[in-house]
Amino acid sequence: MSKLGVGLGIGTIMAFLYLPAVVIAVYAFNKGSVMSWPPEPGSLNWFSKAFSNPALMEGLKNSVIVALMSVSIAVLLGVPVGFGLDRFDFPGKTVFESLLYLPFLMPGLIGGLAMLTVILDLHLELSLETIIVTHASMLIAVVVAQMVIVLGRWDRSLEQAAQDLGANELQTFGYVVWPHVRTAILGAALLGIAISLDETARTVFVSGEQNTLPIVVLSSLRRTISPEINAIGTVILAFSLVAVVVWSKFGAADLVRE
Amino acid sequence: MTLIRKHRWLQALLLFGPAAIWAALFCVFPMVETLKMSLSQVQNYHLVHDWTLKAYDTFFSSPLYMEALLRSAVRGVIVAAFAVGLSLPLAHFISFRVKRHQLLWFASVVVALWLGYLLRIVGWRILLGREGVLNGLLTSLGILDHPTTVLVFSPFAVILVQTHLAMSFAFIPVFVVMQRVPHRLMNAAADLGAPRWRQILEVEAPLIAPGVAIAATFSFILSFGDYFAPTLVGNPGSIGIANVATSQFDKGIAWPLGAAIGLVMTVAILAALALVPLLLWAYRRVVNSAGAKRGDRTSFGAASGQGAMAP
Numbered sequence: 313m314s315k316l317g318v319g320l321g322i323g324t325i326m327a328f329l330y331l332p333a334v335v336i337a338v339y340a341f342n343k344g345s346v347m348s349w350p351p352e353p354g355s356l357n358w359f360s361k362a363f364s365n366p367a368l369m370e371g372l373k374n375s376v377i378v379a380l381m382s383v384s385i386a387v388l389l390g391v392p393v394g395f396g397l398d399r400f401d402f403p404g405k406t407v408f409e410s411l412l413y414l415p416f417l418m419p420g421l422i423g424g425l426a427m428l429t430v431i432l433d434l435h436l437e438l439s440l441e442t443i444i445v446t447h448a449s450m451l452i453a454v455v456v457a458q459m460v461i462v463l464g465r466w467d468r469s470l471e472q473a474a475q476d477l478g479a480n481e482l483q484t485f486g487y488v489v490w491p492h493v494r495t496a497i498l499g500a501a502l503l504g505i506a507i508s509l510d511e512t513a514r515t516v517f518v519s520g521e522q523n524t525l526p527i528v529v530l531s532s533l534r535r536t537i538s539p540e541i542n543a544i545g546t547v548i549l550a551f552s553l554v555a556v557v558v559w560s561k562f563g564a565a566d567l568v569r570e
Numbered sequence: 571m572t573l574i575r576k577h578r579w580l581q582a583l584l585l586f587g588p589a590a591i592w593a594a595l596f597c598v599f600p601m602v603e604t605l606k607m608s609l610s611q612v613q614n615y616h617l618v619h620d621w622t623l624k625a626y627d628t629f630f631s632s633p634l635y636m637e638a639l640l641r642s643a644v645r646g647v648i649v650a651a652f653a654v655g656l657s658l659p660l661a662h663f664i665s666f667r668v669k670r671h672q673l674l675w676f677a678s679v680v681v682a683l684w685l686g687y688l689l690r691i692v693g694w695r696i697l698l699g700r701e702g703v704l705n706g707l708l709t710s711l712g713i714l715d716h717p718t719t720v721l722v723f724s725p726f727a728v729i730l731v732q733t734h735l736a737m738s739f740a741f742i743p744v745f746v747v748m749q750r751v752p753h754r755l756m757n758a759a760a761d762l763g764a765p766r767w768r769q770i771l772e773v774e775a776p777l778i779a780p781g782v783a784i785a786a787t788f789s790f791i792l793s794f795g796d797y798f799a800p801t802l803v804g805n806p807g808s809i810g811i812a813n814v815a816t817s818q819f820d821k822g823i824a825w826p827l828g829a830a831i832g833l834v835m836t837v838a839i840l841a842a843l844a845l846v847p848l849l850l851w852a853y854r855r856v857v858n859s860a861g862a863k864r865g866d867r868t869s870f871g872a873a874s875g876q877g878a879m880a881p
Contacts, residue, residue: 318663325660329682329737332693335703336685339696347696349706389589396585400578412589415597417788418839419795421812425819425832426600429607432825449596452589510686512798517819529688533802537692545689552684 333549340542347539359547362540371528372544374440378524379508382447383501390452391497394459398466409456416453420513423450428517438520446518447511451504458500462493502555509548601836608830612823625830635814635831642794642810643838645729649793650786652733653740657785661745662774666756676745683738691802694731698722698803727803732796736789743788747781748774776857783846791839811835 340359343352362368397409415423427446431438466489474484512526519527529541608626610619629635664675685693697703698721705717721727751774759769797812811831818828 318667321659322663325656326679326682328656328734329679331697332690332734333682333685335696336689336693346701347699348701349703349710389592392585393589396582400582400585402582408586408590411597412593417791417843418836419791419812421795421797421815422832422836422839423600425815425828426604427596428819429604429825429829430600433603433607445596449592452592506684510688512687513795516816526686526688529692530798533688533692533695537695541689541692542696545686545692548689549685553681 336542337546337549339539340546342539342542345539347537347542358539358543362543362547365540367528368525368540368544371523371525374522375509375525378440378443378447379505381444382451382508383504385444385448386451386455386504387497387501389448390455390500391459391493393452393456394463397456397460398463409460412456413453415450420511420515424514424517427514431518438518440522442518442520443515443524446514447508450511450514451508454504454507455497455500458496458503459493462496466492502558506552506555604829604832607826608833610826612826615823617823617825625826626834628827629830629834635811638809638814639811639834641808642812645725645732645808645810646790646794648729649732649736650740650789652729653736653789654744654782654786656733656737657741657744658782661741661748662770664745665748665751666753679741679745683741687735688798690734691731691798694727694734694803695722698727698730722803723805725804725808728799728808731799731803732793735796735799736792739788739792740785743781743784744778747778751777776854779850779853783850787842787846790842794839794842795835 338351338353339347341351341353341355342358343355393412397405423446427442430436431442436442470488471484474488475481479487510526511524512530515524515527516530523531525544529544532538532541606619607617609621609623610617611622611624612618660679664672664679668675695702699705700717700719700722702717702722704721705714708714709717755773755777756769759773764772794810795812797810797816800808800810800813812835815828815831815835818824818831
């Protein structure tokens, strides 16, 4: 294959990947409200409209609450499991591990539907709490997977060395193990926040009157798309860009150390 | 402290206990409840738990529902093929053609895949919509007389959007396995006179097979379980099984049927997951027997052993 052919092919795939993001960002700065060709950039109007839209802002606030709460729960429950899976062998370990991963692997439809069934059957209220529980159940998988990977690469003899040198368990954990795993936990937490902020398929089922941002966006999508969505989408995109950069910095630091 | 130090079972209990209770309460219990719901029926607007198979009977005897199930399965396979088909050349290019800044290339792909689920649909709606970019371009170039909605509300748009979504799940596993293919194996094959296609087909392909299988399965699951794209960019003819399931919860009280469809989908997805090791095993047999026939000394087993040892 010629060099030109390869370049064209790869260029087409990259264009396919980037098109939606570019289009959203371009039309966020559009002057008119109709997103027609050609765009007329040069207006910050839609950003100020989006940030004074009470429904969008309420959704954003709820999304942040849900993300922080569910990630905290997932880290508190998932990190010990990661250590446990690394240190203990027991019959049915693979089954237990797969069971923890399933809520993440399964389509959101299944998880949301199952949670809604419980809520309907027990006559519970749909609220932010039901969303948080649903998100946390899914995010535990992300935390456990990250812990299993990072502890799999960890050399346990370093802990023995620390203890031979007179450190007790707490000191060993604090000075030897913790510095090694904390970037992994931070990475998993960041990834979890990003996933939670974006989660829609499960949330639709378990949200009541208080909605997260994707649910607000979804209901407006059924009508015509307002460029306010583009504006808020562009802001989120900028934030996730920063998150990716920060995350890859931590990842790169990990690579350099090894 | 000493008590915990002495008893290993106590340590295990403390590490696993909270998460196990959580999983039992919010993962296992909901599935049991769903099973119970699917075995119930609605009489006079009341839910009656009477262990009946009525919901399953309704589902399997409806040609409309069966058609939706089949459509979702076929679309899942198409989306998986596209997502893997695009991921393979991209990952191969970054792994073998890019000499410097591989990490930068990888990151730039990941950034594009970081875009939110609904935002991607928004993006494609703007691109394909009636007043959208593509229509505007086509009419201004004189290819179209007037804008069309055929682009955005079509089965084609659903496949396009779902392929874009599935790329996140397809590209990373493919890229990870490709990074582990030792360059020296490819070079050795080249030195021994193997043309490029034989290097790819006989050295690279067996080594990346597990990643490709995972990528294909994940893409399939994503498309199969997605209920947004068919309603937000599709037409009535692109309704899938996931839409049928969700609509049971929208309209009134057809919950048992909705639960039953959810469980049928779960079984289908678990079957798809179980298919991965099976397909890999079959593939290995084919590669090995082909190698044996030609009398090659190196078979799949040797090559994959090499791959596993490579740093």
